[in-house]
Amino acid sequence: xxxxxxxxxxxxxxxxxxxxxxxxxxxxxxxxxxFAAAMFFTGGLMALGIRLELFQPGLQYWHxxxxxxxxxxxxxxxxxxxxxxxxxGLANWMLPLMLGAPDMxxxxxxxxxxxxxxxxxxxxxxxxxxxxxxxxAGWTFYPPLSIQGGMxxxxxxxxxHLLGISSIMGSINIVVTVLNMRAPGMTLLKMPLFxxxxxxxxxxxxxxxxxxxxxxxxxxxxxxxxxxxFKAAGGGDPVLFQHIFWFFxxxxxxxxxxxxxxxxxxxxxxxxxxxxxGYVSMVYATCAIGILSFLVWGHHMFAVGMPAVTQxxxxxxxxxxxxxxxxxxxxxxxxxxxxxxxxxxxxxFAVGFVCLFTVGGFSGLVLSVAPVDTQMQDTYxxxxxxxxxxxxxxxxxxxxxxxxxxxKWSGNNYCEPLGKLHFWWSMIAFNITFFPxxxxxxxxxxxxxxxxxxxxxxxNQLATVGALLFGLAQILFIYNVVQCIRxxxxxxxxxxxxxxxxxxWDVPTPAxxxxxxxxxxxxxxxxxxxxxxxxxGHE
Amino acid sequence: MNVEKGLHxxxxxxxxxxxxxxxxxxxLFCLGLGAALAINAVPAGWLLLASGGGLLxxxxxxxxxxxxxxxxxxAYGPQVGWSFRWGMAWFxxxxxxxxxxFFGALFYTRSIAVPELGGSGLSxxxxxxxxxxxxxxxxxxxxxxxxxxxxxxxxxxxxxxLLSSGATLTWAHWALLxxxxxxxxxxxxxxxxxxxxxxxxxxxxxxxxxxxxxxxLASGAYGATFYLLTGFHGLHVLVGSxxxxxxxxxxxxxxxxxxxxxxxxxxxxxxxxVDVVWLLLFVTVYWx
Ligand code: HEM
Ligand SMILES: [Cu+2]
Numbered sequence: 017x018x019x020x021x022x023x024x025x026x027x028x029x030x031x032x033x034x035x036x037x038x039x040x041x042x043x044x045x046x047x048x049x050x051f052a053a054a055m056f057f058t059g060g061l062m063a064l065g066i067r068l069e070l071f072q073p074g075l076q077y078w079h080x081x082x083x084x085x086x087x088x089x090x091x092x093x094x095x096x097x098x099x100x101x102x103x104x105g106l107a108n109w110m111l112p113l114m115l116g117a118p119d120m121x122x123x124x125x126x127x128x129x130x131x132x133x134x135x136x137x138x139x140x141x142x143x144x145x146x147x148x149x150x151x152x153a154g155w156t157f158y159p160p161l162s163i164q165g166g167m168x169x170x171x172x173x174x175x176x177h178l179l180g181i182s183s184i185m186g187s188i189n190i191v192v193t194v195l196n197m198r199a200p201g202m203t204l205l206k207m208p209l210f211x212x213x214x215x216x217x218x219x220x221x222x223x224x225x226x227x228x229x230x231x232x233x234x235x236x237x238x239x240x241x242x243x244x245x246f247k248a249a250g251g252g253d254p255v256l257f258q259h260i261f262w263f264f265x266x267x268x269x270x271x272x273x274x275x276x277x278x279x280x281x282x283x284x285x286x287x288x289x290x291x292x293x294g295y296v297s298m299v300y301a302t303c304a305i306g307i308l309s310f311l312v313w314g315h316h317m318f319a320v321g322m323p324a325v326t327q328x329x330x331x332x333x334x335x336x337x338x339x340x341x342x343x344x345x346x347x348x349x350x351x352x353x354x355x356x357x358x359x360x361x362x363x364x365f366a367v368g369f370v371c372l373f374t375v376g377g378f379s380g381l382v383l384s385v386a387p388v389d390t391q392m393q394d395t396y397x398x399x400x401x402x403x404x405x406x407x408x409x410x411x412x413x414x415x416x417x418x419x420x421x422x423x424k425w426s427g428n429n430y431c432e433p434l435g436k437l438h439f440w441w442s443m444i445a446f447n448i449t450f451f452p453x454x455x456x457x458x459x460x461x462x463x464x465x466x467x468x469x470x471x472x473x474x475x476n477q478l479a480t481v482g483a484l485l486f487g488l489a490q491i492l493f494i495y496n497v498v499q500c501i502r503x504x505x506x507x508x509x510x511x512x513x514x515x516x517x518x519x520x521w522d523v524p525t526p527a528x529x530x531x532x533x534x535x536x537x538x539x540x541x542x543x544x545x546x547x548x549x550x551x552x553g554h555e
Numbered sequence: 556m557n558v559e560k561g562l563h564x565x566x567x568x569x570x571x572x573x574x575x576x577x578x579x580x581x582x583l584f585c586l587g588l589g590a591a592l593a594i595n596a597v598p599a600g601w602l603l604l605a606s607g608g609g610l611l612x613x614x615x616x617x618x619x620x621x622x623x624x625x626x627x628x629x630a631y632g633p634q635v636g637w638s639f640r641w642g643m644a645w646f647x648x649x650x651x652x653x654x655x656x657f658f659g660a661l662f663y664t665r666s667i668a669v670p671e672l673g674g675s676g677l678s679x680x681x682x683x684x685x686x687x688x689x690x691x692x693x694x695x696x697x698x699x700x701x702x703x704x705x706x707x708x709x710x711x712x713x714x715x716x717l718l719s720s721g722a723t724l725t726w727a728h729w730a731l732l733x734x735x736x737x738x739x740x741x742x743x744x745x746x747x748x749x750x751x752x753x754x755x756x757x758x759x760x761x762x763x764x765x766x767x768x769x770x771x772l773a774s775g776a777y778g779a780t781f782y783l784l785t786g787f788h789g790l791h792v793l794v795g796s797x798x799x800x801x802x803x804x805x806x807x808x809x810x811x812x813x814x815x816x817x818x819x820x821x822x823x824x825x826x827x828x829v830d831v832v833w834l835l836l837f838v839t840v841y842w843x
Contacts, residue, residue: 029572037572119569121638124618128576135584142588167595174587181583184649192641196634200563222649230656237783240594242773244697245660248682251692251776253668260656535563 028529036131039123040529041108042425047130048105049418053494055097055137056411060487062090067449067483069466070476083466084152085168089140091155092172095272096179097137099410103275104129104186106417107214109425111190113520113527114208116199116536121192122185129186136178143168143175154464156261159246159254163238170239173232180225187218187225194218199519199532201541205299206550208518209292212299213278216306220267220274223310228264231257255320262313270309272406274302276373276413277344280366282518283416284348287363288355289515291549294347301340308337318386319393327386334384338377345374360513361435365416368443369409376404379454394464397457403450415442415493422500423508427526430500434492441489448482517547564632568625575618582610619801626818627810636817643821647828650791654832657787661780661839665690669776691777698775702768706841709760713753714837717792720749721830724799724823734813736806743803746826750796757789784840791829798822 029037038044065086069077078086108126112119120126143150148166151157162169194215198207235257237243244250246257285292292298314322314330348370357363379401383389392398419435422428452475457463461472468476499505511521522540523531545551585607592600625631631639673688683696691703704710727742761782764770772782802822805811811819 033572036577037574039570039572118567122642124570124573124576127573128579131576131580132583135580135587138584139587139591167591170591170594171588174591178583178587184646188642188645188649191645192638195641196637197567222645223652226649226653227656230653230660234657234660234779234783237772237779242771243779243783244695244773244776245664245779247697249697250695250773250779251664251669251698252779253664253776256660256663256668259663260659263656263659534565 038127038130039119041112041120041123041126042527042529044120044126044130045105045107045109046425048101048108048133051130051133051137052098052102052105055093055101057490058137058141059090059093059098060490062086062093064483064487066090067480070468071480072477073468073470073473075467078466080466081149081152084154084464085144085150087464088151088154088172089144092140092151092175093137094406095155095268096176097133097140099272099406099414100183101130101133102414103214103217103272103410104183104190106210106275106279106414106421107190107218110421110520111193111211111214112197113424113523113531114211114518115194115197115202116519116532116541117193117197118530118533120189121197122189125185126189129182129189132178132182136175136182139171139175139178143171146171156265157232157235157257158261159235159238159257162235163246170236173236176232177229180229183221183225187221190214190218191222199536199538199541201538201545205296206545208278209281209295209298209302210275210278212302213274213281216302217271217274220271220306220309224264224267224271227260228268231260231264234260255317258317258320259313262316263310265316266313267309269402269405270305272410273373274305276369276410277302279413279417279420280348280369281344283362283366283420284351284370285548286420286513286515287360287366288352288357290351290355291547292347293350293353294343295548295550297343298347301343304340305337308333308340312337315384315386315389318389331384331386335381338381338384341377345370345377360419361430361432361439362416362420364436364439365412365419368439369412369416372404372408372412372443372446376401376409379404392457394462395457396453396461396463399463400450400453400457403453407450408446412442415439418497420513421520422497423512424520424523424525424527426501426503427508428500428503429505429508429512430496431505434496438489438492438496441492442486445482445485445489449479449486450482452476452478452482517544519544564634566632568630568632568635570621570625573618573621575614575621578610578614578617582607582614585610623805623810623818626815629815639817639821643824647824650828654784654787657780657784658835658839661784664776664780692775693777695775698773698778699769701770701774701778703777704760704764704768704770704781704841706837709756709763710837710841713756713760714833716749716753716756717830717833720746720753721827723749724826728819728823731806731811731816731819732813736809739806740803743799743806747796747799747803750792750799753792754789754796757785757792781840784836788829788832788836791832795822795826795829798825 028034028040034043035047038047065078066083069075069083108120111117140150146167148168150168151162151165151172153162153165153169157172194207194211234243234245238245238247238252244252246252246254248254281292281298312330312334314326315334318327318330359367379397383392383398383401415438419430422430456472456475456479459472461468508525510525513521519536519541520527522536522544542551585603589600589603589605589607593604594600669688669690669692672682672686683694685694687694692698693700693703723742723745727739727746730736730738730742770778770781772778774781799822802819805818
């Protein structure tokens with residue numbers, strides 16, 4: 017029996033079973049990444065539907081109800097279907113490799129976390145064709161609107177339940193892998209920063225995904241079982257939903273930002289050929305964000321009405337959170353300072369991230385000022401703000417990560433010129449799309465509305481053209497990845513980036529199905545740590 | 556920590572490809588879609604719910620069966636044991652946060668929303684005639700009059716029952732550590748019996764609420780928080796008692812020894828967690 021169970025860890029299934037029954041972290045990571053890409057294009061098509069309608073004032077293509085469904089599904093699919101699964105996929109692929117572990121801590125449960133995602137996406141897409149259409153209350157699902165919708169709203173609620181279960185299990189897996197499966201000699205303060213940010217992200221998700229589940233459960237009982245949580249007519253309060261939602265929602269935005277910080281902290285030292293500046297302060301900043309992000313949710317509710325002291329509290333807490341974020345930005349810049357830099361595609365995306373995330377951070381700081389936010393709430397300024405942090409932030413870091421690790425995953429090179437073209441095209445198109453939205457918002461254009469006043473036309477046309485260009489650029493990305501996997505650009509080196517010193521680069525290329533089946537040799541670990549200046553000492 | 560203790564298993568157990576996660580995903584899909592259809596009065600929803608439930612049961616039996624078999628064949632080394640313990644602890648943390656959402660709703664409604672309406676200087680006619688800012692609110696345009704649930708009687712008895720079940724479980728645990736199987740089994744039997752008693756009394760309490768106090772889910776914010784908090788707690792008691800039943804059956808079969816009994820520990824942690832939630836509930840929902 018003992019022999020049998022040992023052998024089974026090497027067993028592999030073939031054909032469709034390999035993917036459906038997977039227990040291998042690389043296979044599951046690949047599944048996550050492919051799913052995220054599919055959802056990215058689904059949500060992207062919806063975004064183009066939105067932009068199409070907004071090309072001209074007046075109603076062109078969609079009924080206003082359908083427009084609202086597009087906005088809602090675009091938001092939900094991008095957040096829960098594209099960005100979060102992509103980060104979990106990366107954590108699955110990379111954590112065992114970086115930490116020297118044979119797999120994730122709970123390999124079987126890992127597969128369940130993934131396979132709950134396609135059913136959730138199916139529920140969301142099915143909701144488009146049920147009577148009454150999909151949920152149309154925005155990704156924030158505020159009552160009373162969300163209490164009034166039809167069956168589509170219920171499908172969205174159950175989709176969120178599935179996504180929540182998936183997130184909780186995926187996060188428990190990540191936390192336990194990081195805490196319990198590190199190579200000998202790799203103490204917590206010596207592990208790659210991506211492991212740190214994944215750990216804190218997972219902890220945030222375990223803390224807030226159940227809260228979201230609770231919120232939508234109350235919504236469900238208000239809709240169908242006669243409760244009055246959010247109905248004033250029975251002594252409940254719709255504002256209560258907003259509090260619970262944003263208690264989840266603000267940590268959620270860091271769930272989409274912290275892994276990006278981790279990725280960028282891996283890429284920049286590699287291409288600056290210098291150890292990460294201020295490693296320990298990076299870790300502390302990450303932990304500080306992990307705590308502070310629970311104390312700022314009220315900044316989404318300044319316009320809802322709350323006592324002045326509460327407004328002040330949330331305002332100052334929000335500004336405080338800019339401090340650890342600023343620490344990170346300065347550390348990245350200091351890492352690049354006097355480095356011998358080269359600008360391959362991953363580095364371009366990382367530097368693009370630092371520049372544009374900072375822009376998004378600054379517009380966030382503007383919004384944190386309560387009297388300013390009361391003017392700006394629900395305008396296109398907010399849309400501009402969160403797309404700077406989500407698209408130029410989270411998404412750019414993901415592109416960078418894929419270009420960075422693709423050679424190790426596939427064993428092949430990608431096409432460098434095409435990658436650079438993808439970057440510059442995305443960078444320019446992104447700014448054409450979203451920069452004008454700042455002006456639109458400042459001038460008072462409201463979000464989530466299919467029509468607008470005539471004076472907003474030019475900026476909207478610019479944004480729509482930009483969005484189309486941005487969408488086209490992503491075809492380059494997929495083409496490049498597919499051709500790379502098909503070995504069109506030649507085999508990759510074992511260590512394609514000479515400045516990379518973390519453990520994942522010590523496994524063969526392409527990374528074999530099973531790696532680190534027994535923990536890596538401590539001397540190997542030490543060598544890498546010394547190269548990252550995380551350990552000082554003599555041979 | 557594991558590093559210093561040299562706790563690395565030579566071969567960390569990685570399970571073979573398994574069909575259970577996929578079965579579980581299909582089950583939850585059927586349950587989600589089925590529930591959405593059923594609550595919107597589409598009869599096919601019930602069919603989906605039933606098949607989803609069946610699949611889920613099959614998956615639970617199959618999956619836990621595999622895990623128990625692996626555990627009994629000593630496939631898990633000490634490092635895997637640590638993973639399990641960490642995993643269970645974080646799972647319970649997520650459950651704590653789930654309850655936090657409902658407790659938050661209760662505290663917010665009681666201490667912020669209702670007093671604010673009372674003190675806002677608004678004419679109460681804007682809300683409804685005879686509005687008064689008290690908790691529990693017993694009137695409202697869409698609320699039939701009802702009587703709130705008191706803390707005496709069943710809730711107090713149930714508190715005593717759950718607390719003693721925690722004690723009997725610990726008594727069983729001591730027996731397991733000392734290798735006294737008879738005491739282990741009798742401790743578990745008493746615990747499961749107390750759990751069943753708790754659930755039966757709670758059912759009686761709900762019946763009392765519905766039939767005599769006219770206290771329903773629709774009884775304003777009070778009825779909503781009362782039933783969802785106690786209901787989700789009751790659901791957790793049910794799950795906990797099922798876990799304890801499995802542990803009991805395994806103990807009777809001869810599983811576990813002084814050092815290898817993670818499943819017992821996990822069920823016990825879960826049980827104590829359910830216990831603590833009840834104490835909070837008793838104080839904030841029934842008593843104060
Ligand atoms: C080509 C890229 C994208 C374009 C052109 C785009 C465009 C838009 C537009 C026009 C809206 C509607 C704003 C409104 O009326 O309120 C919107 C909303 C939103 N977008 Fe995007 N988007 C893109 C990518 C993304 C990505 C990658 C994310 C990642 C998380 C994202 C997250 C959101 C969210 C959360 C909303 C709010 C939805 C709501 O109001 O409920 N978007 N986007
Ligand atoms: Cu926020």
